[in-house]
Amino acid sequence: MKVKRGSTTFLKVIIFLSGIALLAVCIYLMPEAARRDAIERPGDYSLYPLLVCAYGICITFSVALYQVFKLLTYIEKNNAFSELSLRSLKVLKKCAFTVIFFILLAIVYLRVLAQITGDDAAGPISLGIMGILATSIIAAIVDALQKPLKNVLDIKSKND
Secondary structure, rough: OOOOOHHHHHHHHHHHHHHHHHHHHHHHHHHHHHHHHHHHHOOOOOOHHHHHHHHHHHHHHHHHHHHHHHHHHHHHOOOOOOOOHHHHHHHHHHHHHHHHHHHHHHHHHHHHHHHHOEEEEEEHHHHHHHHHHHHHHHHHHHHHHHHHHHHHHHHHHHHH
């Protein structure tokens, strides 16, 4: 299976730029939000569980970006149907489920916080549900790619 080098290079550049944007969010945006919240409401630590979830999602997403980068490298080297590709897909699926877990934690926390404070958390909760839906679609696609790849590798190992 020959893949044009330009398409994988383009995807690698997009992944690299996404990683830089993610790094900027983790280094600048989230600490700045925490600093502003600490100035506005001293002694209120209600933002910290959400920051833990956000950093968990960022770390997991960066691992997933790295795995996609590795997978594209395997495809470039005509190694798409290998045990290494299957391993990368397994890690990607685990990353998707980890992101879903962190989003669920944030939704539960927002719901409890809304009950305590009397605020309406419908907006952030609906965004979280949309994030779960998008991540579930990605997990389903990875699973759909993983099954035929595993079958091909099983057939190769039986023939050897």
